[in-house]
Amino acid sequence: MTIQATTSKKGILAKIDKNLLATILSLLLLALIFSIWELGVNNQIFSPLMPSATQTAQDFWKWVSNPFYENGNNDKGIGWHLLVSLRRVLIGFSIGAAIAIPLGIVIGLSEVLSKAIDPYIQLLKPVSPLAWLPIGLGLLKDSESTALFVIAITSLFPTLINTKFGVANVDRTYLDVARSLGASRWRTIQKIILPAAAPSIVAGLRISIGIAWLVIVAAEILVGGTGVGYFIWNEWNNLSITSIITAIILVGMVGLILDRLFGLLQYWVSFGRQV
Amino acid sequence: MISSNSIFNSLDSINSLVDSGGSNSAYQPVQLALKQISMVYQGRRGLLDRLTGRTSKDYVAIADLSLEITANTFVSIIGPSGCGKSTLLNIIAGLIEPTSGSVLINGKEVHSPAPDRGIIFQNYALMPWMTVYENIRFAVETVFPKMPLGEQRQVVHQFIDLVGLRGAEKKHPHELSGGMKQRVGIARALAINPEILLMDEPFGALDALTRGFLQDEIERIWEQQRKTVVLITHSIEEAILLSDRIVMMTKGPAAKIAQILDVPFPRPRQRETLDQMRGYHQLKAEMEQHLSRETRAVEEARI
Numbered sequence: 001m002t003i004q005a006t007t008s009k010k011g012i013l014a015k016i017d018k019n020l021l022a023t024i025l026s027l028l029l030l031a032l033i034f035s036i037w038e039l040g041v042n043n044q045i046f047s048p049l050m051p052s053a054t055q056t057a058q059d060f061w062k063w064v065s066n067p068f069y070e071n072g073n074n075d076k077g078i079g080w081h082l083l084v085s086l087r088r089v090l091i092g093f094s095i096g097a098a099i100a101i102p103l104g105i106v107i108g109l110s111e112v113l114s115k116a117i118d119p120y121i122q123l124l125k126p127v128s129p130l131a132w133l134p135i136g137l138g139l140l141k142d143s144e145s146t147a148l149f150v151i152a153i154t155s156l157f158p159t160l161i162n163t164k165f166g167v168a169n170v171d172r173t174y175l176d177v178a179r180s181l182g183a184s185r186w187r188t189i190q191k192i193i194l195p196a197a198a199p200s201i202v203a204g205l206r207i208s209i210g211i212a213w214l215v216i217v218a219a220e221i222l223v224g225g226t227g228v229g230y231f232i233w234n235e236w237n238n239l240s241i242t243s244i245i246t247a248i249i250l251v252g253m254v255g256l257i258l259d260r261l262f263g264l265l266q267y268w269v270s271f272g273r274q275v
Numbered sequence: 276m277i278s279s280n281s282i283f284n285s286l287d288s289i290n291s292l293v294d295s296g297g298s299n300s301a302y303q304p305v306q307l308a309l310k311q312i313s314m315v316y317q318g319r320r321g322l323l324d325r326l327t328g329r330t331s332k333d334y335v336a337i338a339d340l341s342l343e344i345t346a347n348t349f350v351s352i353i354g355p356s357g358c359g360k361s362t363l364l365n366i367i368a369g370l371i372e373p374t375s376g377s378v379l380i381n382g383k384e385v386h387s388p389a390p391d392r393g394i395i396f397q398n399y400a401l402m403p404w405m406t407v408y409e410n411i412r413f414a415v416e417t418v419f420p421k422m423p424l425g426e427q428r429q430v431v432h433q434f435i436d437l438v439g440l441r442g443a444e445k446k447h448p449h450e451l452s453g454g455m456k457q458r459v460g461i462a463r464a465l466a467i468n469p470e471i472l473l474m475d476e477p478f479g480a481l482d483a484l485t486r487g488f489l490q491d492e493i494e495r496i497w498e499q500q501r502k503t504v505v506l507i508t509h510s511i512e513e514a515i516l517l518s519d520r521i522v523m524m525t526k527g528p529a530a531k532i533a534q535i536l537d538v539p540f541p542r543p544r545q546r547e548t549l550d551q552m553r554g555y556h557q558l559k560a561e562m563e564q565h566l567s568r569e570t571r572a573v574e575e576a577r578i
Contacts, residue, residue, distance in 0.1 A: 173396055173398060173400040174400065174402060176370055176388075176394070176396070176400065177394075177396075177400050177402075177414075178417075179370065179387075179388045180368060180369075180370065180388040180389075180390070180392065180393075180394050181388075181390055181413075181414050181417040181418055181467065182388070182389055182390050182417065182418065183417045187417065191413060192402065195402070195404040195405075196402075196404075198404070269404070270403075271403040271404050271447050271448075271449055272403060272447065272448070272449025272450070273403055273449075
């Protein structure tokens, strides 16, 4: 009885589901941003370059509704550019992971190796991956492989550090179980250490792909040719701000999807452990 | 006072305060012997520690402890917290090396863990990525790599049945309750057919009802398997229900054996009727006195 009484007092707001409330707020916020944007442009508060929200929405729809058109080499749909960037990120990321995971396992298993290699990791970790771009150009003499090189370097460190951490910090009791059964070193690594470190490794991969997707835009702006970074720079040269905003939103969406996919993978290897 | 054929005795002259007067009856070979085990944790006294004034003294966890356990005996080790019970079990398991002294199994010195000793861990130590079946299978496959696959499968199912987990084979540990997890732990330890079963406060993390249920399970399984068991416990009732012998330890540092008690009650034992046995209350009172005295000393030493 008392419970009913208190709920009815709280009124309508309490009865609405929190998620619904958040969605409504979110949409209201969007409407607010759009109105400020639209009013600002109409009253010429912003630079004359700035397109109105409606123009941008129209242009966004134009790009999105026909993402894969091709009018010669310099006029392609944004879908193509996204695919090219995505392909570069996936290849570069795979190269990075293929180096970082085995190396991380090895240095995670050996305290001596870990201490020997750690100074280099600590030194190189804080450097922007773009600083490697000229070295890539010098070494590889090819813009496409340079982009892959930069992405591979980008992907390397988070995965390496997380793999090392995961392997070095396997729960002692799991190792005690393996030892008490007389499991060989190889069997222990294969059946205990790697699955125990898997959530940590995947967390590293998730960070890596996130940063790789951040860096690809900048790398393509510098390297040019194709890709969504090139697209953005090209549209800036065309002074087409609407296209740039379109690209920003789409890049964000792809990044979000990549992150969610790795989040799923993380959940999948965790088996109830804290993610 | 100490006869060579006593089922169980405390050998060491320094430590042998009392040996329980009982059962010198049938000759039983000693299966597990601890000879003058000491465990000292080194203090900090490196150059850097001395410069920063952060040196600490060596900590003697266990001092000169000797113990002999005959085959097919259920032995509980009970003592105040921090007395090195778990350290002692880890030494028997071979997971840590004692500073001095030796562990002998069937007369042979052992220095590392081996599947002749099965361990049941307090925190279950199940692999979260393996199902119930896979956790037990991992142990069987590791210990008996040459066993035909069909037989391995059969052994795993046999022990899943023994602990009453049929139907839960495909579940992962995070889908199980604490009691079920520990039943997997028990099945895993038994499935490798160890000579000695080591249990480190196996029911410590469980609620009272589940604990009682699992104690009954252990009693039932022990009746079937009759392994040599070393059980570390805090619980007087648990020790009396399950053990043939109860080793009471003094408080740390330099923990040693204070007294060894015989539990003469016939098996199979029933939790419900055990306290009607003659001598039950006397035994329990004796243990309670000792433990509360030691625990009080531990608490006072902390102030």
